Amino acid sequence: MRVVSAGAVGRRLVPHALPLVILVIVIVFSIAQPAFIKPENLIGIVRQMTLVGIMAVCTTFVIMTGGVDLSVGPVLATAGLVSFFTMQAGMPLPIVLATGLGLGLAIGVVNGAIVAFLQLPPIIVTLATLSMVRGAALILGGPDLHLIRDEPAFTFIGTGTLFGLPFSIILFVAVTLAMIFVQRRTPLGLLVAAIGDNERAAYLSGHKIAATKVTIYGISGLGAALAGIVQSSQVHTAAATYGPFGTELDVIAAVVLGGTSIAGGSGSVARTVVGLLFLGVVSNGMNILNVPIDIQLMAKGAIIVVALGLGELK
């Protein structure tokens, strides 16, 4: 029923001034630097945020249930590497992608299983897997870059264009739409919201909490793996060092800026996209205005504090 979902979306977005703020920023930047509003630049903004975007969108469910996935960086690297090696072994593209994505999914499922069945704190569990997966990636690929050559199909993922848009953007939009669809139209989406709101009540309503957690950590791992494949395709290389320390924090920052509480509870994929757009617009605008990197970093931190701090105060 359209009325229901539209109402639900409205309810979730109304208290949320972020879209308006984005609009204001866009206007300000456009006046200060007309190049900002050009279509190429706007596409550039989205293109810049595809990697973090895919991961943030896919990890939103985890954060909605009060968890966190710190292991996305190494998973990203590993997926790229595995794709590289399967390509080298002469596998066709579908198998290459399935291997890369399957590995990410598997790591996510392991994270989820440890969190759900052993009831250990997600921050430490995924910190541990962060270290372990990075180690495994380094064993697999060593510290060097691996050049991906003569793989036009694979390269297309990150650099090709379709209908005049970069394919990576189309991919990001598709993933986002898929996740929004999952959230609004599947039992899983409702279940995630229910667990985040009240895990005890969800259990007493007959829901399998552990299975849900395993699934959403799996999705998070899958998202990181997809991001890894896109990155390797974009830069024509795979390396164990991709997705360096800090990647996971960027991802989390986008999700929480969207208004998803790190303590669990309210949140949505659509909001994460708003958070991403906000970060993307701000950093692109500052780039265009030649704001130095140091000020950009400080601005990013200050924005998180102000946005969330004001939200808490009211």
Added chain:
Amino acid sequence: MSVRPTTLALLLFFGTTFLFFSLFAPRFATASNMENLMSGFSFLAILAIGQSFPILLRGIDLSIGAIVALAGMVAFDLTLIFHVPGYLVLPAALAAATLAGTLNGALIVYLRLQPFIATLATLAVYRGLVYSISGRQLVRGLSTTPITDRWITDLETYYDLGSAVGLSRFIKFPWFPLSFFVMLALLAVFQSVLITTRFGRDIYAVGGNLEAARLAGINTRRTTIAAYAICGFCAGIAALILVARLTTSTEALGTGMELTAIAAAVIGGVSLSGGVGSVFGPAIGAFLLGVILLGLTLLGVSQFVQQILTGAILLGAIGYDRLLVVRRQRRTAVFLAERA
């Protein structure tokens, strides 16, 4: 305070690991390797000691890596650009670090931000600040100029205790780095602060049962801010040790150290659910990581395998902690049964 089973298990594990590598890893039980261990992990132990305070309060500080860089850069600038004498540089750098920690605490207390979010934000802020004050960028040529101020470089001193007490006549005794003693001093000070002062007791009370602490009239806000300030202060000390060793500082100093420090604290038995742990455990935790990493290196195990093992140890540590909790709950159930 009685020794908790976690601490005992940790010491036992540390001892076993140490013994294992002494027996099987070539050149592990040598003076030079012990020097490596002490100089290479004392600053990590210091960071872990600091990190214990936020975690004891059910919080976390993700910004300590950036604070390390900040304090390092303050020392760098003051020495090389402004030629401030070292005896003033040291307190200034520490003050900057402590201030940064205090700001973390203030954000958490007054804006009611989740510690994870607040320190994630300040991580970016402090790192940005480091770039903007970086003397390496502001003044041409400074990046290759080493710091020579004795006050700072003397932090990287080794003491031949073996000769001093005459042990060197019998075995080759390691030279002790000053950073190790600094670590021991901090450990002694903060462990006794936790145990013997009212502030220390308040930390456990606030972390263990916030509502009880509030109702007992404890100033929970001040306690929280102080805990984060201490964490910042320890990051400052660690920064100075690193700067002394490198005789310079970089914008990337301390990157990723927050996660290692958190890992050491958790391995050291500080519970993420607050109110449980000491600063002794995290120090041991840091050196346990050191022993394992150095030992495995000497065994010829790749550095990459070590990373996997580090993760496994971390999982083992929280798994063990969880086991103790479950067991305690079972004991309670049995007690209830007996009484019926």
Added chain:
Amino acid sequence: MVEPPLIRGIGLGKVYGNLVALDDADLSVRAGEVRALIGSNGAGKSTLIKILTGAVMPTAGSVEMAGEPVRLGSPPEMIRRGVACIYQHSNLAPAMPVLDNIFLGRQPTLGFGFVDRKRQRREARELMQRFAIDLDLDATVAALPTVKQKEVEILKALALDAKVILMDEPTGWLAAADVRKLHASIRALKARGVGIVYISHMLDEIFAVCDTMTVMRDGHVIAEVDVADMDRPRLVALMVGDDLAKSSAGASLAKRIPRGNGIVRLRCRGLGKRGLFRDISFDVNAGEIFCITGLIGSKRTELIRSLFGADRFDSGSVEFDGKPAVFRNPSQAIGASIGFVPEDRHRDGLMLGLSVAENLVMSALGRYRRFGLLDRRKMADASRRSVSSLDIQPPDGDKQVRLLSGGNQQKVLIGKWLSLSPRLIILDEPTVGVDVGAKAEIYAMLRAERDRGAAVLVVSSDIEEVMTIADRVAIMVAGKLTAVHDADKVTRAEIIRDIGESAA
């Protein structure tokens, strides 16, 4: 009396949003007096206590100590004035040693913030000696059995040199022998001129240790009497809200159908759980409302949670529709067509941040699944039907449950199960914190379920409610089922007598 009371709350009120938790309540304690504070859950006792400890800021009224007004809403202020509280839930720092907990927040210091541990230890020992309490001061609180933890809380109050000690259900977790020990300490305190407010649901305790009592109901003080002037049946009647004016209406009008249609739906034999309840046997038939009543703390909630698979039994057997039924989790119980309405709807029942429609379908997601997707249209239709048949106000399925009144929230919670047409529905205190109108509607819903042929199992402490809806009444006292009556053949007085005859 010439001396002013040690502490006196005058006209205290507390309003949360549109909920009146406490209205114009007075409470006073004199030196050497033990005053019982009695009332059902939600009567306002805890709010009153928290105002006196400074933990809650009242919206009306004032507090005086020894005739002198005090600053409200400040725990340190009340501690300074010698008001200590032993809360229902542990108020200790679990990982700290006993000694530190006793002096939590006010350790004697040597200066520079260093704790004077010698003095601490000396004072603690003196106190233990004086009140014949024996504790290992260095043991970690978490490692102590519950009775010892309560003793720590008492010592903590004593160390404060408290003039007034407020005890919120201090015996909730204690065995009989330990209760007697606690009472000995209370008498010792009384002899030293300490004033005590004692909250308990246990009649024996009230008669054993209290001098005066204040009875509360729905945020009001409804009686203030000396214990000596009160007898057991009258007290039970007061506690369970036996209001004669009300009882003549409604209750007897409804048709009683003891044993329903004669088919046993739920058969329990010898159910036991260590430390909670034992040897519980009863049948619930299809087409009847079976109430289990008793005082709070008689472990009824624990029993029905286990029936629903949220906890486990240690012994006994359950048959559902003639087949053995052991549910390892709620999901299995729901699969067998059992519904469960928990007592605390905010903690265990509702997703407050989700919409009415979403809450209504929460236990039946399988029904709205089409090709693995959520059929939002069907969900909306179903919720619209539920909203109108349950008369949920405002009739808007998209509204956040948080924004509804207590009565409407409860209707959502019950309605969630009704749409499943369960064969057995279990309800724990189904009308706590619900207004009179919604109460009647909920009763009508339960009767409709019964008439449909469902078995309805209700746990209720409200005698009025039990007399209104029950077809059969079981009485549970201290973890044992002591009697089962047909509701049309038992009088209110008999039930009250059964409840009052607690096996101490």
